[in-house]
Amino acid sequence: MEDLKAILTVGAILVVPFIAAPKVMFAIVLYIIIYMAFRWRNF
Structure with a gap:
C-alpha cells in the first residue's frame, strides 16, 4: 500500500x-x- 502511494505521489509530481x-x-x-x-x- 505504501509503495503504491509513493508511486502515485511521484507520478502526480511528474504528470501534473x-x-x-x-x-x-x-x-x-x-x-x-x-x-x-x-x-x-458559508454565508
Missing part, C-alpha cells in the same frame, strides 16, 4: 505540471470559482 502548464488560466478560474462557492456557502 505537464497537464497544468497549458491550463494555468483555467486552473486559476476554477480555483476562484471553488473559493467563491465555499465562501458563498
Whole structure:
C-alpha cells in the first residue's frame, strides 16, 4: 500500500505540471470559482 502511494505521489509530481502548464488560466478560474462557492456557502 505504501509503495503504491509513493508511486502515485511521484507520478502526480511528474504528470501534473505537464497537464497544468497549458491550463494555468483555467486552473486559476476554477480555483476562484471553488473559493467563491465555499465562501458563498458559508454565508
